Amino acid sequence: MINRYISERALRLESYKAEPNAQGIALDKNEIPWGLNDNVEEALIKRLKALRLNRYPDNDYANLKKAISKYTSVDTRSICIGNGSDELIHMALQAFTDPGDIIAVQNPTFPMYKVYGTICGVRVWEYNLDGNFEMKSDEFINCIQREKPRIVFLCNPNNPTGIKLELQEIEEILKRIDGIVIVDEAYFEFSGLTAAGLLPGYENLIILRTFSKALGLAGLRVGYMLASPAVISCFERVRPPFNVNTFAQAAAAEVLEDMGKVTERVEIIKGERKRLTALLKGLRGLQCFESWSNFILFRSGSTGKIYERLQEAGIYVRNFSNPVLKDCLRVTIGSPSENDSFYEAVKEVLYDGA
Amino acid sequence: MINRYISERALRLESYKAEPNAQGIALDKNEIPWGLNDNVEEALIKRLKALRLNRYPDNDYANLKKAISKYTSVDTRSICIGNGSDELIHMALQAFTDPGDIIAVQNPTFPMYKVYGTICGVRVWEYNLDGNFEMKSDEFINCIQREKPRIVFLCNPNNPTGIKLELQEIEEILKRIDGIVIVDEAYFEFSGLTAAGLLPGYENLIILRTFSKALGLAGLRVGYMLASPAVISCFERVRPPFNVNTFAQAAAAEVLEDMGKVTERVEIIKGERKRLTALLKGLRGLQCFESWSNFILFRSGSTGKIYERLQEAGIYVRNFSNPVLKDCLRVTIGSPSENDSFYEAVKEVLYDGA
Numbered sequence: 001m002i003n004r005y006i007s008e009r010a011l012r013l014e015s016y017k018a019e020p021n022a023q024g025i026a027l028d029k030n031e032i033p034w035g036l037n038d039n040v041e042e043a044l045i046k047r048l049k050a051l052r053l054n055r056y057p058d059n060d061y062a063n064l065k066k067a068i069s070k071y072t073s074v075d076t077r078s079i080c081i082g083n084g085s086d087e088l089i090h091m092a093l094q095a096f097t098d099p100g101d102i103i104a105v106q107n108p109t110f111p112m113y114k115v116y117g118t119i120c121g122v123r124v125w126e127y128n129l130d131g132n133f134e135m136k137s138d139e140f141i142n143c144i145q146r147e148k149p150r151i152v153f154l155c156n157p158n159n160p161t162g163i164k165l166e167l168q169e170i171e172e173i174l175k176r177i178d179g180i181v182i183v184d185e186a187y188f189e190f191s192g193l194t195a196a197g198l199l200p201g202y203e204n205l206i207i208l209r210t211f212s213k214a215l216g217l218a219g220l221r222v223g224y225m226l227a228s229p230a231v232i233s234c235f236e237r238v239r240p241p242f243n244v245n246t247f248a249q250a251a252a253a254e255v256l257e258d259m260g261k262v263t264e265r266v267e268i269i270k271g272e273r274k275r276l277t278a279l280l281k282g283l284r285g286l287q288c289f290e291s292w293s294n295f296i297l298f299r300s301g302s303t304g305k306i307y308e309r310l311q312e313a314g315i316y317v318r319n320f321s322n323p324v325l326k327d328c329l330r331v332t333i334g335s336p337s338e339n340d341s342f343y344e345a346v347k348e349v350l351y352d353g354a
Numbered sequence: 355m356i357n358r359y360i361s362e363r364a365l366r367l368e369s370y371k372a373e374p375n376a377q378g379i380a381l382d383k384n385e386i387p388w389g390l391n392d393n394v395e396e397a398l399i400k401r402l403k404a405l406r407l408n409r410y411p412d413n414d415y416a417n418l419k420k421a422i423s424k425y426t427s428v429d430t431r432s433i434c435i436g437n438g439s440d441e442l443i444h445m446a447l448q449a450f451t452d453p454g455d456i457i458a459v460q461n462p463t464f465p466m467y468k469v470y471g472t473i474c475g476v477r478v479w480e481y482n483l484d485g486n487f488e489m490k491s492d493e494f495i496n497c498i499q500r501e502k503p504r505i506v507f508l509c510n511p512n513n514p515t516g517i518k519l520e521l522q523e524i525e526e527i528l529k530r531i532d533g534i535v536i537v538d539e540a541y542f543e544f545s546g547l548t549a550a551g552l553l554p555g556y557e558n559l560i561i562l563r564t565f566s567k568a569l570g571l572a573g574l575r576v577g578y579m580l581a582s583p584a585v586i587s588c589f590e591r592v593r594p595p596f597n598v599n600t601f602a603q604a605a606a607a608e609v610l611e612d613m614g615k616v617t618e619r620v621e622i623i624k625g626e627r628k629r630l631t632a633l634l635k636g637l638r639g640l641q642c643f644e645s646w647s648n649f650i651l652f653r654s655g656s657t658g659k660i661y662e663r664l665q666e667a668g669i670y671v672r673n674f675s676n677p678v679l680k681d682c683l684r685v686t687i688g689s690p691s692e693n694d695s696f697y698e699a700v701k702e703v704l705y706d707g708a
Contacts, residue, residue: 001558001584002584005533005558005588007450007451007452008452009592015587015593016413016590018595029409031409033408035408036408053390053570053573053574053605054571055383059370083594083597095361098362098475121452204356212410216408217408218408218409219406220407220599221596237364238363238364240440245575246574251407
């Protein structure tokens with residue numbers, strides 16, 4: 001009976017299936033392998049009483065914006081906070097599209113652009129990357145000028161490929177589009193790449209960032225964006241009041257006070273990325289893509305077997321139903337010993353019976 | 355330049371202005387006046403490390419749903435969790451309306467039904483309550499049968515009036531509508547009223563609840579809903595993954611373990627509501643509405659002066675721009691001494707120069 005009442009847009013969607021938090025080695029969600037640093041945890045415990053959790057959160061995010069401003073060197077008036085960067089994606093669609101409008105995304109990329117696009121009733125135009133998951137900028141720009149999307153989403157480095165766009169490619173798109181460009185820099189700390197320097201020149205640029213990856217707070221769901229004050233004021237019209245809770249605001253600000261530890265952890269991950277990439281490249285029958293993120297995408301005729309063997313060993317990686325990612329798996333860079341366990345299991349499958 | 359890109363729906367909205375958290379006596383947001391109980395705080399501090407905040411939240415909300423199920427005697431498959439009940443309102447619109455559809459709300463009522471309706475591009479049909487903020491059920495049902503809304507929102511007890519609907523009125527609406535009925539029971543613990551008993555009989559009934567009021571966690575933004583498993587599965591299609599963070603999930607479950615304290619606090623608020631209502635009714639030139647919530651609405655020719663005097667005294671109450679609430683103020687029931695300060699200030703204005 002209820003099916004008579006369901007909306008058309010909901011019918012186009014399936015519920016999101018998150019793998020339950022694995023008890024084994026979780027290399028499937030691009031999290032970092034370490035919990036809160038002791039400094040941050042102690043500070044939060046000390047502050048817990050003063051947070052007055054019976055009161056609604058600060059809807060202006062004054063302290064957190066100040067901390068982000070210090071971290072990014074971007075003015076607080078150019079910052080908006082979301083319940084994860086997911087919510088900022090959804091808000092961007094609400095602020096800059098009406099049902100029937102077009103948005104442009106790459107394929108493959110982070111799937112939530114398309115999901116929220118569907119929820120908002122827009123048409124999602126997909127640009128297929130080439131066999132090595134690279135973009136031909138000229139072709140992309142031609143398509144955009146034809147399709148006239150209200151928003152172009154660029155994930156840089158791209159998820160799940162780890163491949164980067166050059167800054168000049170992004171700037172060329174910004175120059176040639178009559179609409180909004182969203183550069184999702186979820187993996188910024190691992191790539192060192194950012195389009196933030198383009199903000200003063202391009203009022204239509206939005207940069208998305210997150211506390212869920214290098215900053216280690218996936219459990220608290222804090223994302224932020226950097227954009228012109230004009231864009232921020234459009235977001236404020238559609239932002240749900242009190243969208244990020246008091247504890248998450250406090251924890252995010254505390255982590256930014258502890259950047260020495262964050263940098264130390266990022267360096268470990270980058271070192272492990274280099275080591276694991278070299279190891280994987282040394283395996284025959286496996287193509288490994290150069291990553292600017294905290295994960296590595298690889299392709300092999302044996303991914304089915306590899307995925308199975310990893311699961312048996314309690315090691316969880318990401319597989320895909322998207323046909324352009326056929327034969328691909330994505331592995332998050334974990335701790336050195338986790339990466340070793342992963343590598344040994346993959347090697348065993350590929351060299352089995354050799 | 356950006357104004358060329360803003361969506362039509364965003365243009366219809368203004369950004370939400372939340373009063374900054376007052377340093378004085380905050381009686382404007384229907385919060386309870388007490389912070390986390392010591393038991394709950396100690397439990398959370400103990401659990402903080404085990405929460406593994408570097409990992410994404412449990413997207414199935416298993417522990418929290420189990421705790422809510424125990425509290426409400428409703429099966430876990432009939433529960434959905436939101437980042438505040440605000441998010442559940444937004445999800446209901448996504449799940450059950452498409453742009454151009456109609457929803458029905460009362461006027462006055464909680465304003466966010468209309469805000470999220472506008473974001474979702476639906477037409478909001480408003481039923482004006484009478485001068486005493488009461489609903490004529492027959493008239494309301496006739497209108498609904500004419501307007502054919504996809505969703506009817508009923509806030510019970512209503513915010514900002516505190517006035518209740520009878521269970522049989524709700525059931526009559528459920529019987530006569532070809533759509534979804536959402537009963538917002540944000541103030542359930544203060545009213546003792548619930549339509550939960552109607553759930554087995556009406557697959558189109560949704561009950562909204564929150565941890566922000568009696569349960570004292572406004573700062574953590576946790577709402578929940580009770581509905582048929584068929585309705586829940588529609589919500590799951592549009593629910594953002596990981597929408598409620600790990601700490602909020604844990605804190606909400608801990609509060610439900612400490613219901614003795616919650617009940618004790620609710621009884622204090624109910625006692626104060628009775629006392630303050632009697633005091634206000636004793637004042638000439640002031641009409642005070644009987645409340646089933648943790649706030650009281652009153653009307654007076656002197657509200658402008660009263661509001662001003664309260665602000666001077668550092669006491670914050672809620673005023674309204676909605677014309678049907680002309681001359682009305684809403685005061686949250688605070689601690690006994692806060693209520694005394696409020697009452698004395700009001701009395702001074704009304705009896706000034708008498």
